[in-house]
Amino acid sequence: MNIFQKSMLTVGAAFATTAPAIAQEAASMDERVNAAFAKATGPFVNFIFAPIPGTSFPWIVMWLVIAATIFTLYFAFVQLKYFGHAISLVKGDYSDPNDAGEVSHFQALATALSGTVGLGNIAGVAVAVGIGGPGATFWMILAGLLGMASKFTECTLGVKYRNEYEDGTVSGGPMYYISKGFKERNLPGGGFLAALFSVFCILGALGGGNMFQANQAHAQISGIVGDYPGWITGIIFAIVVFMVIVGGVKSIARVTEKVVPFMGVLYVAAALIIILMNFDKIGWAFGQIFAGAFTGLGVAGGMVGALIQGFKRAAFSNEAGVGSAAIAHSAVRTKEPITEGFVSLLEPFIDTVVICTMTALVITISGQLMIDPATGNYILDGGSIATVGGTSGVALTSAAFASAFSWFPYILAIAVILFAFSTMISWSYYGLKAWTYLFGEGQTSELIFKVIFCIFIVIGAAASLGPVIDFSDAAIFAMAVVNITGLYFLMSIVKQELISYRTRLQSGEIKKFHN
Amino acid sequence: MSAKLVIGLDGQGSGDRALAYAKRLAKLIGTCDLIIVYVIEWSPYSFQTAEENAQRHKRRDEEIATANDRIMEPALASLKADGFNARGIVRHGDVADTLNAICVEERAEQLVVSRSSEGGFAKRIFGSSTANLVMSASVPVTVVG
Numbered sequence: 001m002n003i004f005q006k007s008m009l010t011v012g013a014a015f016a017t018t019a020p021a022i023a024q025e026a027a028s029m030d031e032r033v034n035a036a037f038a039k040a041t042g043p044f045v046n047f048i049f050a051p052i053p054g055t056s057f058p059w060i061v062m063w064l065v066i067a068a069t070i071f072t073l074y075f076a077f078v079q080l081k082y083f084g085h086a087i088s089l090v091k092g093d094y095s096d097p098n099d100a101g102e103v104s105h106f107q108a109l110a111t112a113l114s115g116t117v118g119l120g121n122i123a124g125v126a127v128a129v130g131i132g133g134p135g136a137t138f139w140m141i142l143a144g145l146l147g148m149a150s151k152f153t154e155c156t157l158g159v160k161y162r163n164e165y166e167d168g169t170v171s172g173g174p175m176y177y178i179s180k181g182f183k184e185r186n187l188p189g190g191g192f193l194a195a196l197f198s199v200f201c202i203l204g205a206l207g208g209g210n211m212f213q214a215n216q217a218h219a220q221i222s223g224i225v226g227d228y229p230g231w232i233t234g235i236i237f238a239i240v241v242f243m244v245i246v247g248g249v250k251s252i253a254r255v256t257e258k259v260v261p262f263m264g265v266l267y268v269a270a271a272l273i274i275i276l277m278n279f280d281k282i283g284w285a286f287g288q289i290f291a292g293a294f295t296g297l298g299v300a301g302g303m304v305g306a307l308i309q310g311f312k313r314a315a316f317s318n319e320a321g322v323g324s325a326a327i328a329h330s331a332v333r334t335k336e337p338i339t340e341g342f343v344s345l346l347e348p349f350i351d352t353v354v355i356c357t358m359t360a361l362v363i364t365i366s367g368q369l370m371i372d373p374a375t376g377n378y379i380l381d382g383g384s385i386a387t388v389g390g391t392s393g394v395a396l397t398s399a400a401f402a403s404a405f406s407w408f409p410y411i412l413a414i415a416v417i418l419f420a421f422s423t424m425i426s427w428s429y430y431g432l433k434a435w436t437y438l439f440g441e442g443q444t445s446e447l448i449f450k451v452i453f454c455i456f457i458v459i460g461a462a463a464s465l466g467p468v469i470d471f472s473d474a475a476i477f478a479m480a481v482v483n484i485t486g487l488y489f490l491m492s493i494v495k496q497e498l499i500s501y502r503t504r505l506q507s508g509e510i511k512k513f514h515n
Numbered sequence: 516m517s518a519k520l521v522i523g524l525d526g527q528g529s530g531d532r533a534l535a536y537a538k539r540l541a542k543l544i545g546t547c548d549l550i551i552v553y554v555i556e557w558s559p560y561s562f563q564t565a566e567e568n569a570q571r572h573k574r575r576d577e578e579i580a581t582a583n584d585r586i587m588e589p590a591l592a593s594l595k596a597d598g599f600n601a602r603g604i605v606r607h608g609d610v611a612d613t614l615n616a617i618c619v620e621e622r623a624e625q626l627v628v629s630r631s632s633e634g635g636f637a638k639r640i641f642g643s644s645t646a647n648l649v650m651s652a653s654v655p656v657t658v659v660g
Contacts (some may be wrong), residue, residue, distance in 0.1 A: 092559055101575040101607025103568045104559030109567050170571030257562045331568035429565040
């Protein structure tokens with residue numbers, strides 16, 4: 001038994017033996033936090049997810065899909081045409097050796113990925129498949145492929161309009177390209193949109209980048225050590241995050257940043273092994289995905305239900321069109337902003353098309369989703385598909401992996417904790433950039449945001465999944481409303497960059513430094 | 516045209532031994548340019564936080580300034596005082612690859628390095644920069660013990 005298991009069991013045992021009165025009080029504290037939180041965020045959530053009149057289709061999902069489709073067509077399928085070039089850029093083929101020591105394309109991509117690859121791929125996909133059925137996977141993949149064009153657009157602008165300060169540090173993101181880009185094109189309202197984006201970015205950082213992570217990390221830990229109040233996990237996480245972002249204990253962040261990619265590789269490898277072990281079911285699983293995508297196979301809302309879940313969870317996982325990646329990618333060192341756009345389009349591909357699909361396939365193949373043998377349709381339990389152990393979210397993914405490897409939940413627990421932690425660190429930075437854009441830079445201003453961020457970790461861990469995931473989605477999608485509005489007005493600038501770059505690449509003016 | 520010798524410094528005593536040997540060699544050759552190189556170990560494939568990325572350009576400038584102040588300038592001053600034609604290069608990258616690339620760029624006759632000061636676990640796993648250099652260099656290499 002490793003140190004982690006021992007300490008977790010100790011924590012679990014300590015709370016299991018606590019007096020019932022204290023346990024009851026602790027549980028009611030979770031309930032109180034949950035009720036207050038659900039009430040406070042209800043109107044915002046309802047507005048963001050309001051259906052298009054006369055349909056059950058949320059307007060926000062349509063907003064994201066239409067934007068990704070428009071960018072795909074406007075840039076003539078840039079995600080397909082420049083996929084190979086993006087890989088060459090990440091390999092450093094076009095990197096000037098004199099820029100050695102600066103942030104490379106690989107590093108900018110890896111940093112952005114560590115903010116996106118995480119619970120969205122593990123818990124989010126389980127939510128999508130659990131509600132929308134395997135068919136949701138088809139729409140998720142489609143959304144991932146289309147989202148590559150959205151990511152390309154926002155990250156090109158992120159680098160082009162970033163602020164480079166005299167001391168050599170940089171700040172970038174939608175708030176900068178919207179305000180500067182609108183000014184350059186003599187368009188009104190840039191300042192207002194940039195400020196509005198910053199407000200939503202702060203909410204997104206506190207929601208999807210924080211509360212959802214804390215909530216699902218707690219679900220995973222309590223699934224192993226036994227149920228205990230969520231605020232305890234929240235306080236432990238808050239202390240560690242506080243040590244990193246306020247105390248400047250960089251060693252913790254550094255270790256996490258190094259371990260997380262290995263956990264990602266381990267996760268994909270385990271998923272691949274499970275899929276290969278069940279190679280006879282791969283055809284059936286894809287059959288379920290395609291059939292479910294167009295019929296729903298009995299899920300709530302049918303085909304539309306599968307589509308909504310697929311698109312929602314893809315957007316939440318890869319954040320294409322949300323604008324967060326533009327903040328992360330803007331630190332790269334390049335003379336050509338568009339090269340970072342090419343590199344960034346790999347992000348939704350890795351995150352959604354590869355990793356999310358792996359999770360969905362494992363859940364489908366594992367047989368955790370209950371099927372009525374008479375009809376071949378999924379059995380519903382409330383709004384979601386009935387599962388073997390009544391699980392949902394990260395617990396469903398855990399159960400699916402455990403069906404092949406009984407020890408995998410332990411690995412997954414560590415992966416979830418590390419993913420959650422690394423996503424929190426990334427989003428604390430995105431939120432901070434939005435905060436300082438609004439309130440100015442300065443130690444006191446930054447400290448206030450960081451303390452608020454840590455408090456929300458405790459709230460997120462204590463609240464139940466429903467209200468947390470609703471608020472997290474709503475906040476992240478609200479960012480996309482403003483960001484995509486800005487992208488529509490600025491996409492012609494990206495087009496000019498693309499034409500200029502393509503001409504110079506074809507003429508040989510832009511050359512490879514390495515082969 | 517004078518011969519060019521590239522000398523790899525490591526900021527430690529072993530680098531000074533390489534420099535001392537290169538001086539002797541340069542005197543024997545006669546007309547000779549000395550290019551002293553200090554490589555700051557760096558990989559474009561390492562993982563960093565968003566905050567580290569945002570500050571990277573600043574940190575890089577600081578690293579180069581520190582290397583120039585502490586290693587390059589004292590070494591150049593000593594060479595010039597002894598009447599040698601010398602210049603310095605500070606660059607980020609893999610030590611072996613970068614030293615070799617500079618030798619090729621400069622069309623150097625020879626590369627002088629000291630025996631590696633690395634040891635222990637890292638050396639066993641990754642090998643030393645000197646050993647890697649000897650195996651992959653495009654120019655003759657002298658390793659000073």
